[in-house]
Amino acid sequence: MFRTEERESDIVIIRGEGRLNMVSAAELRDTISDAVASGRRRVVVDLSQIGFMDSSGLGALIGSLKVARAAGGDLRIAQPSEQVQMVLELSNVDRILKSHAEPETAYVD
């Protein structure tokens, strides 16, 4: 469900379509941990084609954030849908995972 797109330096964009729930959460974690292990420690998750996320998907994002930070990198998200943004806000995760307008510029500070 997820594919990786290596960008400049140590940045990788993770893209997928559909739902981020208990069925897809493990694959997201694995995809990101593999990318970080291969040296891609600045991760961007492009959520523009993710129509739905629940707490299982959110847990995968947070777990992956910890993996990226433990490797000296970070995880950022881009273009969450309205439902995904709702879940981020209700869980107060929007305070630690800020949304970016475009995945390609998520690390342009």
Added chain:
Amino acid sequence: MSTEYVSAISSPPDTIDDAQDFFDSIWRRQPEVEQRDRMAMETAFSELVSNIIQCNADSSVECSMRIRISDDSLVLSTSDSGAVFDRAPHSAEVPDPLAETGRGLPLMEMLTDEITYERRDDRNEWTLTRHRSPAPTR
């Protein structure tokens, strides 16, 4: 006036995606339901049914689902064959932002107006009720 939709999953081999496909099919037939209500109910639904599946991950579970849409409320009722649920529905604390688990029940509580749980005839019976938002004034 109300409309009811009924389905069931049996896990394995069914997954939360099968349950959610059922949910999605309802909203295609009820486009007048406010977006906020639909998103809230969809999220609460996924939390509840995912929890039922996960609590019975080492065995199998059958879960019937009923969604009733009336003028003022959305009601999800489930009846599952799984292990008894041993946490009181209203005791869930919101975990801190860096927690990876434990958000299911708090989210259900935030997104619905009433949750009931009952163990009856060796089955778990849940209802989640959300009062419908009024249509925006034009």
